[in-house]
Amino acid sequence: MAKEELPEFDKYKYYVESVQNPEEDAKFLAKVYREIKGKTPKKLREDFCGTYATCCEWVKINDHYQAVGVDLDSEPLEYGKKNYFSQLNDHEKNRVETKQQDVTKMSGGEYDVINAMNFSYFIFKEREKLKEYFQSVYDSLDKDGMFIMDIFGGSDVEVESVEETEYEDENFSYYWDHHSFNPIERHSIFHIHFKRKGEPKREEVFTYDWRVWTIPEIRDVLKEVGFKNTHVYWEGTTDDGEGNGEFKRVTSGESGCESWIAYIVAEANVSEAN
Ligand SMILES: C[S@@+](CC[C@H](N)C(=O)[O-])C[C@H]1O[C@@H](n2cnc3c(N)ncnc32)[C@H](O)[C@@H]1O
Known part of the structure; x- marks a missing residue:
């Protein structure tokens, strides 16, 4: 019997299946904004967006949602255009944009939410460079805006x-x-x-x-560039000690954890809904 031919290897397909859940990520960002700000967000900027899959999910959540994806590399941006953007209807397409640009050089835009996922800001190994990036994020946010990033440790x-x-x-x-x-x-x-x-x-x-940054280091730099408040969302555990995929706002994590993932949420201004 002839050996079954496998389709051409598509690295972004295997990547998204293994380490990303764009639909859940987009919903999580909207949920956190609503929880902390007590209102609905509109404008998202997805930094280090790669294939901008999260932008494409964001505009599906609500008819008014808009998204801008920023990445330096044309290859994942092209992939996203062909595989995710192309699947949107015209009304959704009109609300998604991409910029092939360095995230540290972005400014303006008055975004409600800016996110940096899959630890992408860990590429900044020097504190000054990380600070330059966080400053550009702060300067691009609406007065009620928030910056959401993931982090790992243990x-x-x-x-x-x-x-x-x-x-x-x-x-x-x-x-x-x-x-x-x-x-x-x-x-x-x-x-x-x-x-x-x-x-x-x-x-x-x-x-x-x-550079594997720690939560207190990140919080200190966020404060220095002007963020007024930061929160940590920590993952709950199943009975056998595995992560359950549900993240809740906490003031202290669990000790003795070999491996954890959390979200840091930074508010440009302190919210009355807190
Ligand atoms: C780890 S991937 C993250 C992709 C996606 N955000 C995710 O959650 O899976 C990092 C991306 O950051 C981009 N990148 C690296 N340095 C950048 C910079 N200074 N400005 C914009 N994008 C950058 C890379 O091209 C790459 O697509």
Whole structure:
């Protein structure tokens, strides 16, 4: 019997299936804004947007929602245009824009929400550079605007390891390879590998060279550039200690956690609805 031909390898398809949930992300951003501000947001800027999948989900939530995706690289932007933007109806398309630009050079726009997901701001290894970025975010927000970013940590952050996740229904495995960690500077190299069933492993499909920042460091820099208040949304746990995907606003996290993901939410101004 002839061997079944696999479709061409599409790295962004496997990426989104493994590490992103644009629909849930867009809903989460809107929910957090409503929870803290007591009103509905409208304008989103998705920084480091890659394929701008979250922008495309944002405009589906509400007829008035608008989104701008910002990324330096034309390749994921083109992919997003072909695979996500093209699926929108005309009314939705009219409310999505992209800018191929450096996020640190953005200003203005009076956005309600600016987000930076999948730890993308970890590329800024120097405090001054991180501060320059946060300043540009602050300067682009509406007076009631908020900046939402994710962050990870836990004792595993200091340990090199490779974690495999099998997607049996999809016939592929995803590998999160924590390749190196330098405890002096907290600089780390991470790789994503994929392996489709019946094929050799595809090594280093994505590579990240990051500084693994901590929550208090981030909060300090946010405060310095003018943000008036910050909140942390921490993930709940299932009975067997795994993350349950539900994030709640907390004032303290759990100790002894080997690996956690949280969101930091920074308000340009303190909200009366808080
Ligand atoms: C880790 S990917 C994140 C993609 C998407 N936001 C997500 O949540 O999966 C990081 C993206 O940031 C972009 N990038 C890196 N430095 C940038 C900069 N200074 N300005 C704008 N985009 C940048 C890269 O081109 C890449 O698409």
